[in-house]
Amino acid sequence: MTQGAQDFPGSGAPAARARTLHVPQQPTAADVDRHEGVRGEHTHGERPAERRPVVQRASVRGQILDALRTALVAGELTPGEVYSAPALGERFGVSATPVREAMQQLALEGAVEVVPNRGFRVVVRDARELAELAEVRALIEVPVVLRLARVVPVERWAQLRPLAEATVRAAATGCRATYAESDRAFHRAVLALSGNAQLVRIADDLHRRAQWPLAGGRLGRLGHADLLADASEHTTLLDALVAGDLDVVRALVEEHFTGA
Template identity: 75%
Template sequence: MKQGVQDSAGTRGDARVPAQQRAADVARERDPAAALPGVRGEHTHGEPPIPQPRLVQRSSVRGQVLDALRTALVAGELKPGEVYSAPVLGDRFGVSATPVREAMQQLALEGAVEVVPNRGFRVVERGARQLAELAEVRALIEVPVMLRLARTVPAERWAALRPLAEETVRAASCGCPATYAESDRAFHRAVLSLAGNEQLVQIADDLHRRAQWPLVGGPVRQRRADLVADAAEHTALLEALVARDLDAVRGLVGEHFTGAA
């Protein structure tokens, strides 16, 4: 006589496992992780779905386009007041309009361009007044920080920044404003990073980038002599910081900003 079990309705029947349960047991034996909730992508009750990451390739393309647009902006290839469409720029860079549009939106947030509905993006027109205002704000932020650093940072820490200062001289000698702009900002970021305030570095770098944009009616390219003279101020600044010559530091930084460096 077969041994039976009592089901929930009180009737007796064969002690057999339902087919679905048997299948689950087999799957569990083959892969124990299959029994865990949320494994293999199934969504359990009350558990938020796992967001899908953005494609790395697309982000990389957008970043490359953004760098190329910034270079073109500093080099004067994107002229103040002119409107540029994403499809046309996409053809220029050999990409679709989407990463160009995304990069341009970032430049709009930074204040370099403004959106023109149904047309594209207009490069912002700036004059000498806007440049002077940027120089004033930069001086208000950076001069006190550099004076404090001059009092506290040992000479060997400043000596470690000499290669960056020398790199700005080499970049200036090439005569390319975009190349010099990158090395110039790298030097200033390294100096300010010694203060240990990342927010300060980010804000100062944003102001510095804005100061490098071309002016309305200004030269398409900065003269090599101007770039070389500007780069020489980095070396002089390092020497003043090593010597803890506060008056020289104050004067050099103020002159540097006035020159829109």
């Protein structure tokens, strides 16, 4: 590990910490190199149809990216700390390459920043940034939801009931990362009714950023009780949308982002 970089996700028993991320067994660096076919060659007797380098590489990188995002939301990646790709790779049981690629994606999303010759530092965020994100999300999502409330048929809103109820179940677990995924899924489904894929993509990116921990590793306002309260707003909002009560819808969506 490069000096100054941190193991992941913290000190203690590495094996136990790694299991908490629920990352499937990954191929070794030798396995990846063998299947990538960098030189475009294969050994005699090997069936080319069995070699799927693009799928294999994308699968590893995608799983690592998902695991890192989960660790970030759960507070297992500490704001301000530097993590090296080789050290993270050891925890996941993969080479440093897919970890580095996943971290570079997180850098594009603004979650981490590159520290030359050391690794990646988790970005330090404060309450003001969280408030700014909530304001921007409200500017985008509130008018869209109010417009959709006037034109979307009742049966379409009713179809979102399972997603709203899923956020309640996720909140009941008390796991911030689990809730974060279900929370974004519900919001994506609501905005998808607009038919605007770019809107959904931008709003989801802002929503993901709003879920990252604050400076000092603090996870924002959402404790267990707050997760349950936030989730209940989804079901209450859906009830108002099904009922076509625009005044209640407006009050609920504005309050939802004020407390975000």
